[in-house]
Every structure is written in structure tokens, then in C-alpha cells.
């Protein structure tokens with residue numbers, strides 16, 4: 001039985017409380033950059049679900065409490081790559097007391113110039129902050145920074161919280177959660193939907209799961225970095241939601257690449273294909289944003305291809321764990337692997353089109 005309650009407040013914030021399965025429609029609603037979603041009064045229809053996918057969802061489409069003077073806590077930020085840097089910057093710009101760490105120290109410097117404090121290890125950041133966020137490349141680095149030597153867990157204690165916003169798989173998140181909780185501290189996973197520009201604009205979508213009280217404490221910070229947040233229940237659900245979203249995205253990009261190349265091969269102008277798509281039912285901001293540069297064989301990095309391949313690999317593992325066939329994603333994953341082998345790991349994931357070009361050249 002589904003319950004959907006919506007109410008619009010006078011300041012136009014929309015609060016949506018939704019007790020429902022993790023339906024395909026919910027996944028769609030969490031990737032608004034790919035498909036326009038309309039919340040209606042009518043409940044979305046859901047297919048039968050497995051108990052492990054039953055979650056409590058609370059979504060806040062928000063311009064909520066963004067006043068830094070109401071934020072007493074000191075905040076740590078570990079991992080200052082493409083995403084972590086702008087996210088930490090938004091906290092600093094809002095007036096938060098932020099302490100940063102990054103493996104490559106030079107990436108801390110611009111943030112220190114903006115007013116951040118610096119500590120030389122994750123342990124020292126965690127020891128000096130109330131809440132510590134981590135935005136790391138992959139499961140290995142997320143575990144290392146949280147649980148390794150001089151890792152954040154060594155600096156955690158009761159009263160503190162650790163919020164991992166990296167994209168990892170559920171088992172990795174559970175492992176980090178257990179280590180953090182063993183110190184008496186609280187854990188929340190909160191991977192994000194949205195890329196470099198939404199990170200800069202404070203418009204990310206947080207897919208959170210884990211300790212509810214930490215979710216509530218962290219909410220004002222999430223709102224400084226994002227435009228909405230979903231609370232999905234127990235640890236692993238946020239990771240799973242993120243992997244499903246990125247599995248869809250990876251396949252979409254591979255399919256788009258095939259279309260661009262096929263249009264060219266049959267004598268059409270791929271730029272016109274981009275325009276045609278933009279006006280129809282399959283239009284997506286992702287195609288409109290990446291298409292014009294893909295036509296010019298340019299791939300300025302917003303989401304590194306190596307991370308997209310990592311997400312497909314982890315999503316396929318998730319599917320395997322529940323015996324769910326995912327042939328389209330598996331085929332897409334092979335293309336990203338080819339692209340990696342051609343040295344495109346650090347290009348944008350739209351460079352996957354080069355893997356198809358390479359296949360064409362092999363044939364001719």
C-alpha cells in the first residue's frame with residue numbers, strides 16, 4: 001500500500017513524504033537532469049517489490065535553511081577533486097567553519113585562501129570537526145581514507161558524524177559505517193546525483209541513507225551544497241539508488257554515441273540529430289549539454305570516464321547480487337572498458353564515443 005502526501009508551503013517549498021517501494025518511477029524522479037519529472041497528486045504506480053527494497057523516502061525540494069549563522073558545527077571535508085572542491089567551497093562561502101584535507105595537498109590551497117583550515121590527515125580533520133564529509137574516487141580510496149592508517153575513524157568519537165558522499169557500492173558503505181560506528185560516532189551515506197556544474201551551483205541531489213539523526217543534523221549543510229535530498233533508510237540504499245541512476249546514465253550515453261555515429265555514417269549531420277532529439281520525447285539536458293562537443297570530438301571533463309566505468313562495474317555487481325539481468329548495461333560497460341584501454345580514463349565519460357570510432361576503424 002502506497003501513501004503519497006504532498007503539500008506546498010506558502011514559501012513555495014514542496015515537501016513530499018512518500019512511503020513506497022524503490023520503484024522505477026522513483027529512480028526517474030532522482031535523475032531530473034535526464035527526464036523531466038512531474039510530481040502529481042496521483043500516486044505513481046509501482047511494481048511488486050522485494051522486502052530489501054522497501055524504503056522510507058522523504059524528499060525535500062528545497063530552498064531550505066541556508067543560513068550559515070544557524071550552523072554551530074565545525075565541518076571537515078576530505079577529498080577535493082572535481083566534486084569535492086566546489087562542494088567544500090560552497091560551505092566556506094556560506095560562512096561555515098570548514099577544515100579540509102586532500103591526498104594531493106596543493107588542491108587544498110585555493111580553499112585555504114577562501115578561509116578553510118587545513119589538517120595533514122583525515123584523522124586530524126575528524127578529530128577537530130563535528131561532522132566530516134568525504135568525497136573520494138572509488139571504494140578503495142573511500143575505505144582507505146575512512147578506515148586506513150591515520151584515517152578518519154581514528155579521529156572519530158561519540159557526538160561526531162561521518163557523511164560519505166562518494167559513489168561506492170553498498171558493501172563498501174556498510175564496512176565504513178561499521179568502522180565509524182565502532183568509535184561511537186554516527187554514519188550517513190549520501191552519494192550525489194549531478195555533476196561539476198550542479199556542484200558549483202549548489203544544486204546537487206543527495207541520496208542519503210543511514211543514521212536518521214545525523215541526516216537531520218547534516219541537512220542544513222546538504223542544503224548548502226544541493227537542491228534536494230532523499231532519505232532512503234538503511235545503509236546501502238543510497239549507494240544502490242546512485243548506482244542504478246548511473247547505470248541508466250552510462251547506457252544512455254553509449255546509445256547516444258551510437259546514434260551520433262550512425263547518423264554521420266548515413267550522411268546526416270549529427271548536429272541536426274542533437275537538435276532533433278532536443279525537441280522530442282527523449283530530450284535530456286545531458287544530450288543537449290554534451291552533444292555539441294561530442295560532435296567536435298571534444299570531451300572536457302565533468303564526470304571522468306573512469307568513474308562512469310567504475311559505477312557500471314558496481315551496478316553490474318549489484319544486479320548480480322539479486323540475479324537481475326542487465327544486458328544493456330553490461331554491453332555499455334564493455335565500451336567504457338575499451339575507452340579506458342585507449343587512454344581516455346580522465347576524459348569526460350562522453351568520450352566513450354571514441355571506443356565506437358575505434359571499433360569502426362578496426363572493421364574498415
Ligand SMILES: NC(=O)C1=CN([C@@H]2O[C@H](COP(=O)(O)OP(=O)(O)OC[C@H]3O[C@@H](n4cnc5c(N)ncnc54)[C@H](OP(=O)(O)O)[C@@H]3O)[C@@H](O)[C@H]2O)C=CC1
Nearest residue numbers: 079080081082083103104136137141167195196302303307
Ligand atoms: N565528477 C562528477 O560528475 C561526479 C562524481 N561523482 C563521484 O564522486 C566521487 C569523486 O568524483 P570526482 O570529484 O569527479 O573525482 P576526482 O577524480 O576529481 O577526485 C577524486 C578524489 O579522490 C581522491 N583520491 C583518489 N584516490 C585516493 C586515495 N587512494 N587516497 C586518498 N584520496 C584519493 C583524489 O585525491 P587526489 O587529488 O590526491 O588525486 C581526489 O580528491 C567519485 O566517487 C565519483 O564517482 C558523483 C557525482 C558526479
Ligand SMILES: O=CCCC(=O)O
Nearest residue numbers: 033193194195246303
Ligand atoms: O556520478 C555522476 C553523475 C553525473 C550526473 O548526475 O550528471
